Amino acid sequence: MPRRIHVLSEKLANQIAAGEVVERPASVVKELVENALDAGAGRVDVVIRNGGKTEIRVADDGHGMGREDALLSIDRHATSKIRSEADLAAIRTLGFRGEALPSIASVSRMVLETAEREGNGTRVVVTGGQMAAVEECARRVGTTISVRSLFFNVPARAKFLRSTAAENRAVNEVVTTQALATPGIAFSMDSGTRDVLSLPAAGNLGERIAALWGNEAADxxxxxxxxxxxxxxxxxxxxxxxxxxxxxxxxxxxxxxxxxxxxxxxxxxxxxxxxxxxxxxxxxxxxxxxxxxxxxxxxxxxxxxxxxxxxxxxxxxxxxxxxxxxxxxxxTPSIGMRAMEPAVYPTTTGYGNMTLREPVQPWGATPPASSDGPAEPRAEPVAEPQMTLFVTGGQDASAAAGKGRGGPLPADLFDGATPVMWQIHNTYILAETRSGLVMVDQHSAHERVLYEQIVGNFDHGGAESQRLLFPITLRLSPAEYALVEQIKGVLERAGFEVEGFGGRSIIVHAVPNPHPYFDPERCLREMIGELTDGSPLVDSARTQHQRIALSMACKGAIKAGQRLTQVEMSELFDKLFATELPFHDIHGRPTVIQLSLAELHKRFGRSG
Known part of the structure; x- marks a missing residue:
């Protein structure tokens, strides 16, 4: 009988092994940067083209290699890091298996240039794992490795690569991680169209974090x-x-x-x-x-x-x-503004069976401002017509009456007249209904209203915006800057007009104005952070427009702790009950809790 088990060719075995080491361009960058650091580099420069799919180049000023070592580095399981089993148990280098270079070379067109003495270098050219050329070259001490046409000979793997922007972000994260691990090493990264990172050697971790995300983040x-x-x-x-x-x-x-x-x-x-x-x-x-x-x-x-x-x-x-x-x-809790902040209440899991709880004020904690934390204290706005809660992009309450499930004020809740409303802890709105009481979480309600308003604006060409007399400048991380470049057009339709401002900064010329308490700088900064890092909220969206609408509604809605006038509370009720899903916010949490008169009688021991 013929044999059914065969020994794989070296080329095929290398490609299979490469699948474990080389998953995407970021994997290549990680392996090459680690090799550079192991070589004692004081500076590492990374250049990528088309997210690394077209070219990756990593250059360092480490100790370099001679001709013999350069050739051995392409062989599988050839390494300078370990020699015995005892070394394997005490590894302090980043690389040690001797797999990275042969794995990368087997699925790309790779050129290695290296020198351990000034001017006397070696160039090794490998195509798909096959040695193509070995020659002398003049270069400085150190090593430069260029990887072109990644997965050119494994098209099935190439199909799984993501967009250029996504691969750029993955490479950014790899370089950022290595830069944090070694603050004393200088790093740079070029995406082919712009400088993404330029990090001089730092004295400590705090300085490196400040260089990456700004002094405010480090502080x-x-x-x-x-x-x-x-x-x-x-x-x-x-x-x-x-x-x-x-x-x-x-x-x-x-x-x-x-x-x-x-x-x-x-x-x-x-x-x-x-x-x-x-x-x-x-x-x-x-x-x-x-x-x-x-x-x-x-x-x-x-x-x-x-x-x-x-x-x-x-x-x-x-x-x-x-x-x-x-x-x-x-x-050592501080005494001051924190003592005056409103209490934070536990999230209610439903409505119809109200449970009374004591307010929770964590000792020394600040509630999250992006969801339901208190805003800075503000003076109560004057109840003039131009200072209503919804100043742009919305419909009149009367025009929206037929849109929602019950119109602005549902007939099954309220009598014909607009009810008198009270604000509790500047967080919840209480109103008398035909059959009892209704309570509304003002932040959750406004989230729902803003979300449907933003989606409607997208459907009708975009939101109105107002130009700023003094533009806002934001300094971003490399990944955040790359994201803004990618979604700049969608942000403009949402009302934010932004452009690059040198380095990793952007300048904001125009912003939307959904309500008088809107903080555009804070909203945009938190949106960019959430869209870059991801969250359960935005990750659930199917399109970039939905992601931005969800994030902007969450970050831009009025906060718990914001005092509202009677006109503003009434208008919020109108707008909420004109939405398609008035009883839940964009996170799925309830916006409305109802307490029936029968339940009140029961609580007070009345017969009815």
Whole structure:
């Protein structure tokens, strides 16, 4: 009988192995940058074209290689990092398997130029895993590797690559992560059309974070320094009163190596338990140092995960270390504006069976401003016609009467006249109905109204906007800037006119004006952050227009803590009950709770 088992060719075996190491352009950048850092580079420059699908080039000023080492580096399992099993248990380099270069070379057209002495270099050309040329070249000390036409010989893999913008963001994240791991190394990144990153060598982690996200982001962080046994935790974490809902920046490193571990993120979150409301996710930049042999980094093809010998101990180290950093804040609450902020009430799970609860005011915590936290104290607006709650983009209440399920004021709730309304803790609106009482969460209600208004504006050519006498300038992260470039047209239809302003800054010339309390700078900044990092809210959308409408409604709606006039409360009721889904906000939470007269009689022990 003929044999059914065959030994694979070296070319096919290399392509299969490459599938574990090279998933997308960001994987290539990660491997090449790690090699550069292992080579002692003081500067690493990354250039990509078409998201890395056309070309990736990584250059460093490390110690370089001679001709013999350059040729060996293309062979599988050839490495300078380890020599014995003992070395494998004490790995301190980022690379060690000897798989990266041969794997990359097998699915691309790769050119390696390197020199360990000035002017005396070697150029190696490899196409689809086959050596094409080896020649001398004149170059400075260091190494430059160019990878072109990634997956040109594996079209099935190329089909799974995402858009140029998405691949750009993935590469941004890889370079950002490595830059955080090594603040003393200078980094740059060029996307082919613009400079994305230009990071000089920094003196410490805080300086690197300031260079990436601005001084304001760095000023929000607290230092962490904690030791337990032979292990240590250091880094920076966000102050509780600066943390916001939505996406977070969460970076973990062990012995200088970046890794992902949700259980350690949860351990850090446990340390914040008494300092922030539920749903708020502080930024984390944490570095673990553990003894050799206590962590196995050889458990994942892309080295993205690690395994700790004493996982429970590491979780405890993270939780106690973060809690120690927060201890000073917890034990010395400030007296001032925070004492005057309104209480935060637990979210009600439904309506029809009202449960009375005591207000919850977390000691030393600030409620999230992007969902239902208090706004800055404001004077009560004058009840003039031009100062109504909805100033642009909306319909008159009378015109909207037939749109919703029951018109502006549902007949089954209210009598013909507009009811008298009361505002409770500047957060909830209470009104008498025909059969009892109704309470409305003003933020949730306004979210629903704004969302349908924004969607309607998209359907009719875009929102009106007003030009700013003094334009707003925002400094963004590389990923945020790339996103704004991608969605600039949709933002303009939403009313935000933006353009690049050098580096990673944008200038905002015009903004929408959905209501008189609208803060365009805060709304746009929080929208960009949420759209870049993702959130359960925007990730549920099918289109970019829906993502922006959802985020803008959430960030732009009036907040809990905002005092409203009788005219504004009445208009909010009109607009809410003219929407298609008045009883739930865009998160699926209730906007309205009804309490029947019969329930009131029962609560007070009356017979009826």
């Amino acid at each position: 929000e962080l607290l230092p962490v320094a904690h030791r337990m046994g032979g292990s240590a935790l250091s880094g920076l974490v966000q102050r509780p009163n600066s943390a916001r809902p939505g996406g977070r920046r969460s970076y973990f490193f062990v012995n200088g190596r970046a890794f992902s571990d949700r259980t350690l993120v949860r351990a850090a979150d446990r340390a914040y338990r008494t300092t922030i409301p539920a749903g708020v996710h502080p930024h984390l930049f944490l570095f673990l140092e553990v003894p050799d042999g206590e962590v196995d980094v050889n458990v994942h093809p892309a080295k993205a995960e690690v395994r700790f010998r004493d996982r429970i101990g590491v979780e405890r180290l993270v939780e106690e270390g973060v809690r120690a950093a927060l201890a000073g804040i917890e034990s």
